[in-house]
Amino acid sequence: MFYRLSGVHHANYVSDSRIFKVPADRNLTAFIFLIGLAAPFIIPSLYLNSYMLPWLIWTAAALGLNLVTGWAGQLHLGYAAVMAVGAYSSIHAARFGVPWEFALIIGGLTSSVIGSLFAFAALRVKGLYLALTTLAMQFVMDWVLTHSPAISGGSHASLQSPTLALLGQEITTDTGFYYVAFGWCVLVTIFMLNLKRTGLGRALVAVREKDFAAAILGVNSFYYKILAFATSSFIAGVSGALLVATFFFLAAPEQFSVAVSIQVLAMVIVGGLGSIIGSYFGVALILLVPGIVNGLVVTLSDGLGMQIDVETLAHIPNAVYGALIVIILLIEPLGLGKLYGNIRDYLMVWPFDQFKK
Amino acid sequence: MDWVFLSELAINGALTGLLYSLFAIGLVLIYKASSVPNLAQGGLTMVGAYVVLALARDVGLPLWLAIPLAAVVMFGLGFGIERVALRRLAGRPVVMILMLTLGLDIFLRGTTLAIWGGTSRSMELGVSYDPLFFDDIFISRIHLVGAGVALALFVAFMLFFRTRTGIKLRAIADDYMASWSVGISVERGVGLSWALASVVAVAAGVIWGEIQGVDQALSLLLLKGLTVAVLGGLDSILGAVIAGIILGVVENVVSDFLDPLVGGGSRELIVAAVLILTVMIRPHGLFGRHDIERV
Amino acid sequence: MQEKVEAQNILSMNSVEVLYDNVILAIKGVSVQVPKGEMIALLGSNGAGKSTTLKAISGLLKAERGRISRGEITFQGVDITEALAQERVEMGICHVIEGRRVFEHLTPDENLTAAAPRGMSRSTLNAEKDKIYGYFPRLAERKSSQAGYLSGGEQQMLAIGRALVTQPKLLMLDEPSLGLAPFLVEEIFGILQKINKDEGLSVLLVEQNALAALEIVSQGYLIENGRVVMHGTAEALKSNSDIQEFYLGGGETDFHNVKHYSRRKRWLS
Ligand SMILES: Nc1ncnc2c1ncn2[C@@H]1O[C@H](COP(=O)(O)OP(=O)(O)OP(=O)(O)O)[C@@H](O)[C@H]1O
Ligand SMILES: [Mg+2]
Numbered sequence: 057m058f059y060r061l062s063g064v065h066h067a068n069y070v071s072d073s074r075i076f077k078v079p080a081d082r083n084l085t086a087f088i089f090l091i092g093l094a095a096p097f098i099i100p101s102l103y104l105n106s107y108m109l110p111w112l113i114w115t116a117a118a119l120g121l122n123l124v125t126g127w128a129g130q131l132h133l134g135y136a137a138v139m140a141v142g143a144y145s146s147i148h149a150a151r152f153g154v155p156w157e158f159a160l161i162i163g164g165l166t167s168s169v170i171g172s173l174f175a176f177a178a179l180r181v182k183g184l185y186l187a188l189t190t191l192a193m194q195f196v197m198d199w200v201l202t203h204s205p206a207i208s209g210g211s212h213a214s215l216q217s218p219t220l221a222l223l224g225q226e227i228t229t230d231t232g233f234y235y236v237a238f239g240w241c242v243l244v245t246i247f248m249l250n251l252k253r254t255g256l257g258r259a260l261v262a263v264r265e266k267d268f269a270a271a272i273l274g275v276n277s278f279y280y281k282i283l284a285f286a287t288s289s290f291i292a293g294v295s296g297a298l299l300v301a302t303f304f305f306l307a308a309p310e311q312f313s314v315a316v317s318i319q320v321l322a323m324v325i326v327g328g329l330g331s332i333i334g335s336y337f338g339v340a341l342i343l344l345v346p347g348i349v350n351g352l353v354v355t356l357s358d359g360l361g362m363q364i365d366v367e368t369l370a371h372i373p374n375a376v377y378g379a380l381i382v383i384i385l386l387i388e389p390l391g392l393g394k395l396y397g398n399i400r401d402y403l404m405v406w407p408f409d410q411f412k413k
Numbered sequence: 414m415d416w417v418f419l420s421e422l423a424i425n426g427a428l429t430g431l432l433y434s435l436f437a438i439g440l441v442l443i444y445k446a447s448s449v450p451n452l453a454q455g456g457l458t459m460v461g462a463y464v465v466l467a468l469a470r471d472v473g474l475p476l477w478l479a480i481p482l483a484a485v486v487m488f489g490l491g492f493g494i495e496r497v498a499l500r501r502l503a504g505r506p507v508v509m510i511l512m513l514t515l516g517l518d519i520f521l522r523g524t525t526l527a528i529w530g531g532t533s534r535s536m537e538l539g540v541s542y543d544p545l546f547f548d549d550i551f552i553s554r555i556h557l558v559g560a561g562v563a564l565a566l567f568v569a570f571m572l573f574f575r576t577r578t579g580i581k582l583r584a585i586a587d588d589y590m591a592s593w594s595v596g597i598s599v600e601r602g603v604g605l606s607w608a609l610a611s612v613v614a615v616a617a618g619v620i621w622g623e624i625q626g627v628d629q630a631l632s633l634l635l636l637k638g639l640t641v642a643v644l645g646g647l648d649s650i651l652g653a654v655i656a657g658i659i660l661g662v663v664e665n666v667v668s669d670f671l672d673p674l675v676g677g678g679s680r681e682l683i684v685a686a687v688l689i690l691t692v693m694i695r696p697h698g699l700f701g702r703h704d705i706e707r708v
Numbered sequence: 709m710q711e712k713v714e715a716q717n718i719l720s721m722n723s724v725e726v727l728y729d730n731v732i733l734a735i736k737g738v739s740v741q742v743p744k745g746e747m748i749a750l751l752g753s754n755g756a757g758k759s760t761t762l763k764a765i766s767g768l769l770k771a772e773r774g775r776i777s778r779g780e781i782t783f784q785g786v787d788i789t790e791a792l793a794q795e796r797v798e799m800g801i802c803h804v805i806e807g808r809r810v811f812e813h814l815t816p817d818e819n820l821t822a823a824a825p826r827g828m829s830r831s832t833l834n835a836e837k838d839k840i841y842g843y844f845p846r847l848a849e850r851k852s853s854q855a856g857y858l859s860g861g862e863q864q865m866l867a868i869g870r871a872l873v874t875q876p877k878l879l880m881l882d883e884p885s886l887g888l889a890p891f892l893v894e895e896i897f898g899i900l901q902k903i904n905k906d907e908g909l910s911v912l913l914v915e916q917n918a919l920a921a922l923e924i925v926s927q928g929y930l931i932e933n934g935r936v937v938m939h940g941t942a943e944a945l946k947s948n949s950d951i952q953e954f955y956l957g958g959g960e961t962d963f964h965n966v967k968h969y970s971r972r973k974r975w976l977s
Contacts, residue, residue, distance in 0.1 A: 131508055177689075181696050183507045184450050188643060189692045195636060195685040203675060318515055325512045371527035378520025382513060386501050389509050504771065577821055584811040584822035590771055591809040595823035595874055596797025702813045 092238055096231040105230045111339055112234075112241040113299050118323040118335040119244050120291030125321070126330035127257065128284035129264025130178045134190040135292055135320050137197035138174070140312030142167035142293020143300045144207055147307055150218045156301075157222060163297040164290040170197075171289020175282045194314050201309045208309055215307040217300050233302040240298055244291055248332050260284055322377075326384045327391050334393020341392065345380060346373035421550045422665045428552065430641075430661020431560035432620060436634050437641040437653040438566055439613035445574070445648040446582035446606030449499065450507070452514040455635035456521030457611055461487050462618030462627045463525050466534055476538065480619060484612045491611030495604035503599070504589060522632050533628035536619060559620035566613060567654050574650070582606055586648065636681070640688040646701025656699060660687060718744040718878055718910045719765065719801075724779030726760050726769060734760040735934040737779065740912075742878060747904050747911040749921040749942070751951075752931035758914040759806055761931065762880050765912070766803035767793035783878070798825065800877035804870075804884065808863040812856030816847050816866050819855050823873040833873070840869040843899050861892040868896070872903070879903075880912040885920060893917065897924050922946050 096104055121135050146163030150156055177189040201208050209215030220227045220236065227233060251257045263277045263284075300307045319342060327338020350373045357364045388395050436458060443451040451457075464486055468479035494517065502513055540558055544551040573579045585592045585602045592599050621631055641660050645652025664683050671679040691698060719742040726735045735757040742748050750758045763769045764776055770793070780789045788796055811819050820840065824833050841848035844865040850858060855866060864884050871879055881900070885893040901924050903909050915921035922928060922942045930938035930951065938945070945951050 125508070131511070177693070181692055184511065185643075185692045185696050187450075187507075187511055188639060189689055191636075192640075192685040192688040192692075195681060196689070199678075199682045199685070203678065318519075322512065322516065325508065329508065365530065367530040367532075368527045371523050371531070373523075375520055375523030375527050378516050378518070378523050381516025382498055382520060385509060385513050385516065386498060389502060389505050577824060580814065580818045580821045583814055584819070587811040587813050588809050590768065590805060591811065592822075593768055593771055593793045594766065594797075594803045594805050594809075595870055596794050596802070596825060597822065598794050 089242070092242075095238075096234055101230045104234050107344060109230075109234050109237045110299075110303055111343055112237040113295055113303065114320070114323065114339045114343060115336050116237075116241045116244040117292055117295035117299075118320055118327065118339050119248050119332065120288040120295065121320050122324045122327075122330065122332070122335050123248065123251070123260075123291070124284045124288040125324055126328075127264060128260040128281065129182075130175075130281065130284065131183065131187040132174065132190050132288075133187050133314075133317050133321060134174060134194035134197065136312040136314070136316035137194045138167050138171040138289045138292040139296030139299070139316075140197065140201060140309070141170045141296075142289075143296035143307055143312065144201070144215070145293070146297035147215055147217050147300060148207075150301075156220055160294050160297050164293040167289040167293025167296070168286040171292065172282055172286050174289075175285035178281050178285065179278060191314070191317075194317050198309060198313060201312075209307070217305050217307060220301045227302075236302055237298060240294065244295075245332060252332075256280075256283070322381050325391060326381060328393025329391065331391060331393025331397075333396060334391050337392035337396065341380060341384070342377065346376040349373065349376045417549050419666070422669055423662050424550060424552065425556065426662040426665030427658045428556040428560045428661070429665065430657040430659065431563045431654070432556065432617075432624075432657075433634070433637045433641045433660055434654045434657025435559060435563035435566065435613070435620060436617040436638040437645065437657060438563070438570065438650060439610040439617065440638055440642040441645070441648060441650055441653045442570065442610045442613065443606045444586070444642070445650070446586050447499075447603040448586045449510055449603070450514065450647075451607075451610065452511060452635065452639075453494075453518040453521060454610065454614065454638060455632035456518035456525075457487070457491075457614035458618045458621070458634060459627075459629070459631040460490070460521050460525050460618075461611065461615035462536070462622040462631055463529050465615065465619055465622075466536070466627055467529065470534075480615065484615045487611035487615050488608040491606075491608035492604045494611075495600065495607045499603060499607070500600055503603075518632065518635075522629065526629065531629060533626040533630075535626055536622040538619070538623045540623065555620070555623050559624075562616055562620060563654065563657070566616065567650055570609075570650050578605070636688075637684055640684050640691070643688060643696075644691045644698050646698030648702055649698070649700035652698055652700035660684065663687065716743050717741045719781070719783050719912070721761070721765060721781045722779050724761075724764055724781060725777045726757075726764050726774055727777045728772065728774040730775075733934065734774070735764070735931075738764075738931065738934070738936055739779075740929055740936070742910050742912050743927075745904070745908045745910055746927065747901070747913060747925040749918075749925040749928040750912065750914045750931060751916075751918045751921065751928055751945075754916075756931045757934040758931055759882050760934075762803055762882055762912070762914060765796075766801055766880060767791060767796045768803060768805070797874050797876075800875070802871040802874045802876035802879055804867050804879070804881045806882040807886070808860065808867050810855045810858070810863050810866045810870070812854070814855055815852045816855050816858065816862075816869075817851040819866055819870050820873050823870045825874055836873050836875070840872055843872075843903065844869055861888050861896070864888065864892075864896060865899075868900070876909065878910045878912065880914075882914045883916060884913070885915060885917045890920075893920055897921075900924065918951065 091098070095108060099108060117135075117139060121132060124130050125132050142163035145166040146156075146159045149159040149162045154162065174190055174193060177193070178186055181189060220233070222236065227236060259280050263280050296312065300311070304311060323338040323342045324335060325338070326341055327336070328334030350369065353364065353372055354369065384391065436454065439454045439457065440451055443449055443454075461483060465476075465479050465483040468474050468482055469476050472479075474482065498513060498517060499510075502510055538555070538558075540555045542554075544553050545557070546552075574583060581592075581597050582602050582605065584597060585599050589599050592602070617634070618627070618631060621634060625631070637660070641657045642653055644660060645654070645656035664680055667683050668679045671683070675682075719740070721738060721740045723737040723739050724735065725733065725737055728734055738757070738761055740748070740750070740761065750761060752758050760769075760774070763772070763774065765781055767788075769775060776789055780787055782788065783796070783799060783801060786799070788799065788801075791799075810816075811822060814822065817837070820837050821833065824836075828836075841851070846862055847865055847869060850862065855863065858866060868879075868881065868884065884896055884900075888896070897920060900911060900913075904911055911925075913921055913925060918928075922945055925942050927939070927941050928945045929936050930945070938948070938951070940948070
C-alpha cells in the first residue's frame with residue numbers, strides 16, 4: 057500500500073548493507089526528522105518541554121544501553137549510575153568554568169572510564185550474575201554519591217547546573233533546550249544506525265551470540281566488551297549531563313537511583329532488544345503512558361463523581377508502569393520494535409499474503 | 414577489645430541475618446524449582462504484610478487467623494503469577510525473565526500502595542519489646558521469634574525437597590524439556606514454587622513488618638535477600654541460612670568499625686560489596702550447584 | 709481389513725506436517741505406523757526431520773514453538789494430535805529426547821523418582837526401580853552419585869530407565885547411540901531388545917547408526933528432507949543398495965563415485 061513492494065530482495069551486498077533497505081522507510085524517516093525540526097512551531101511549549109524533550113534525551117540514553125545490552129548482550133543494571141557520573145562531572149566542570157562543549161565531553165569520558173569498570177565484571181560472569189553485579193555496583197555508586205558532599209553538592213545533596221551555553225550561545229529558551237536534545241538524539245541515532253553496518257557492530261553481535269565461538273572466529277571478546285561498555289557509557293554520560301542541564305537544572309542523587317537504572321532497562325526491553333526504532337517506542341511508552349493513564353483515571357472519576365484518594369492517585373502510575381512492562385513482554389517478548397516490524401512487513405505487501413523473508 | 418560488646422554485635426547480627434535468610438528462602442525456592450531469579454520477592458513480601466494487615470485491621474480478624482488466611486491468599490496469588498506471566502516466557506532468555514520479575518515487582522508495589530496507601534502501619538504481633546538478657550548481652554525478642562520461624566521453614570523445606578514432589582521441582586529446574594518428556598507438569602511445578610515462595614513472603618512480611626513497620630521499605634529487603642541467596646548458592650536452602658548468618662554478622666561487625674570512619678550508613682555498602690565479591694570470586698556461592706560441563 | 713490393521717498398530721501417524729515458528733516447515737506429510745509390540749526404526753541424515761517426528765508424537769513440539777499444521781496422530785485408536793505432552797505420557801507414550809538429558813543435579817535414583825507418574829504408590833515405584841536396576845546393573849552401582857557425573861553410556865541408560873518408570877506402552881528413543889562406544893551401543897540395544905521381548909513394549913527408534921538399528925528392528929522408515937522416502941522390513945532395507953551405500957557405509961568408498969551421489973540417491977526427486 058504505502059510501500060509498493062513485494063518484499064525485500066537484495067541483489068547485491070551494497071543493497072543489503074544500506075541503512076534503509078526500503079525506500080519508503082527512508083522517506084518516512086526524513087518526514088519524521090522534519091517534524092522533529094518543526095516541533096517547536098507546532099507543539100505548545102508546555103508539551104515540548106515536559107514530554108518531547110525528556111523523550112528525546114531518554115531515547116538517546118536508552119540507545120546507549122541498547123548498544124551494550126541489546127547488541128553486545130551484556131546485562132546492565134547500573135546504567136543510571138554511569139549517567140550520574142557523566143552528569144556530575146560535566147556540571148562540576150561547567151561550574152569550574154570549562155565551556156559546556158568540553159564539559160559535556162569530559163562528562164562522557166569520565167563515564168566511559170567508570171563505565172568500563174562494569175566491563176571488568178562482564179569479563180568474569182554473564183547473564184544473571186552480571187545483572188546482580190552491576191546492580192550491586194549501582195548501589196555502591198549511589199552510596200558514594202550520597203555520602204560525598206563534595207560531589208553531590210553539600211548537605212542538601214543538590215547541585216545547581218550553570219546555564220547551558222553551546223557555541224558561545226547561552227541557551228535559556230524552551231526551544232533552545234529542545235533543539236539541544238533533538239540534536240543529541242539524532243546524533244546518537246545516526247551513530248547507532250551506522251554502527252549496525254560496521255565490523256564493530258557485527259563483532260558485538262558475535263560476542264552476544266557466543267563468547268566462546270566469537271573467540272574462535274578471532275573476535276577478541278575482551279576488547280569488544282570493553283569497547284561496548286565504554287561507548288555506551290559515553291552516551292550515558294552525555295545524556296545524563298544534558299538531562300540535568302536542560303530538564304532538571306538541579307542534579308540530585310535520586311535522579312540516578314536504582315529505580316532509574318531499572319527504568320532505562322525497561323525502556324530498552326519493552327522497545328525491543330537491539331531495535332533502534334524500538335527504543336523510541338519503548339521510551340515513549342514507559343515515560344508517557346503512566347501519566348496518561350493517571351490523567352484518564354482523574355477525568356473518569358471526576359466524570360462519575362467519585363472521590364479517589366490522593367494517595368491512590370499518586371501510586372497508580374507506578375502500578376501502570378509495572379503492568380506495562382509485564383504486558384508488553386507477554387504480548388511480544390521482542391518488544392514494540394518487533395510489533396512495529398510485523399505491522400510494517402504486513403503493510404509492505406498488503407493486500408497480498410504475509411511477508412516472507 | 415570489648416568482647417562482650419563484640420559478641421553482642423555478632424549474636425544480634427546472626428539473628429538479623431537469619432531474618433535475611435527468611436526472606437532469601439523465597440528466592441531460593443523459586444530458583445531451585447525453575448531456575449528463575451525472582452526479583453519480585455520484595456514486592457511479594459510487601460503484599461504479604463499488607464494482606465495480613467488488611468485481614469486483621471480492615472476485616473477485623475484476630476492475627477492468628479489473619480496470618481494463615483493471608484498465606485492461603487498469597488499461595489493463590491503465587492499460582493496466579495505463574496499462570497498469567499511466567500508460563501508464557503518459559504525458555505526465553507534470562508534478560509526477559511529478569512525484566513518480567515522486575516516489572517512484576519513494580520506492579521505489585523504500585524498496586525499495594527494504591528490500595529492501602531503509603532503511610533507506615535504497624536503489625537502489632539504482641540511480642541514484647543523488652544529485650545532478653547543473657548549475661549550482659551541484649552537480645553530482641555522479635556528477632557528470636559523471626560530466627561525461629563526461619564529455621565522452622567528451613568527444616569520444612571529441606572524435608573520437602575526430599576519428597577517426590579520436591580524431587581520433581583528440582584528436576585524441572587535442571588531441564589524443562591526433559592521434565593516434559595517424562596510427563597512432569599512443568600507449569601504446575603513452577604506455579605507451586607511461586608505459591609510456596611509467596612507463603613514465605615507472608616512470613617517474612619509479618620516478621621519484618623513487626624520490626625520496621627509495614628510500608629514501601631519492606632521491598633528494599635530485596636538487595637539483602639539477593640546477596641544472601643547468591644552467597645549461599647542461589648539454589649541451596651542450607652546455603653541461604655548459613656549465608657544469612659554470615660551476612661548478618663559481617664554487616665553488624667564491619668559497620669560498627671566503618672560507620673565512625675565514613676559518617677554512618679555503611680551497611681548498604683557492605684551488603685553490595687559482599688554481593689560483588691561473591692559473584693567475582695565464587696559465583697555459585699557456598700553451596701550452589703556447579704553447572705556440570707559435559708564433554 | 710483396514711480396521712484390523714488399525715487395531716494392530718499401537719501408533720499411527722498420517723501425513724503429518726510440522727511448522728516451527730509458524731514458518732519453518734520441518735516435516736512435510738510423514739506417515740509412520742508402529743505395530744504393537746514391534747521395534748521400528750526411523751533412519752535419515754542430519755536435519756531430515758527425525759527428531760521433529762518424535763516430538764510431534766510426544767507433544768514436545770510446543771516447547772519449541774512448533775505445531776502440527778496438518779495430519780493426525782492416533783495412539784491405540786485415540787486421536788492425540790491436540791493432547792498435551794503430559795497427557796500423552798499418561799496414555800503411555802514416552803520420549804527419550806536427544807542428547808542424554810538426565811537431571812544432572814539429581815542422583816540416578818532421584819532421576820527415576822522424578823519420572824514417577826502421579827499416584828504411583830511407593831511400593832510400585834520401588835518395584836519399577838528394582839526392575840530397571842535389574843536391566844541396568846551399572847546404574848544400581850552408582851545410584852546415589854550425581855547424575856551429571858555419570859559416563860555417557862550410564863547417562864543414556866539412566867535416560868531410558870527414567871522413561872521406563874512412566875510405564876510406557878510405546879517407547880521412543882532419539883539417537884541413543886550418539887557418541888557411545890560400539891560395545892556400549894550393543895549393550896544398550898541388547899537391553900532394549902530384551903525389554904521389548906519381556907514386556908511387549910513397542911519401540912520407535914531414531915538412529916543415525918543404521919547398521920546397528922537394522923539389526924534389532926523389524927521395520928524401518930527412511931526420512932529425507934521431511935518426507936518418508938522408503939519403508940520396508942529391516943531385511944529389505946539392509947539389502948537395498950542405496951541404503952547400503954549411504955547409511956551402512958558399505959559399497960565402494962571410491963571418491964570418483966562421490967559425484968554420482970545425487971544421481972544414485974533415486975528417492976530424492
Ligand atoms: N526448534 C526449531 N525451530 C526451528 N526449526 C527447527 C527446530 N527444530 C528443528 N528445526 C528444523 O527442522 C528440520 C528437521 O530437524 P530435526 O531436528 O527433526 O532433524 P533430525 O532428523 O533429528 O536431525 P539430527 O539427525 O541432526 O538430529 C531441520 O531443518 C531443523 O533446522
Ligand atoms: Mg535429531
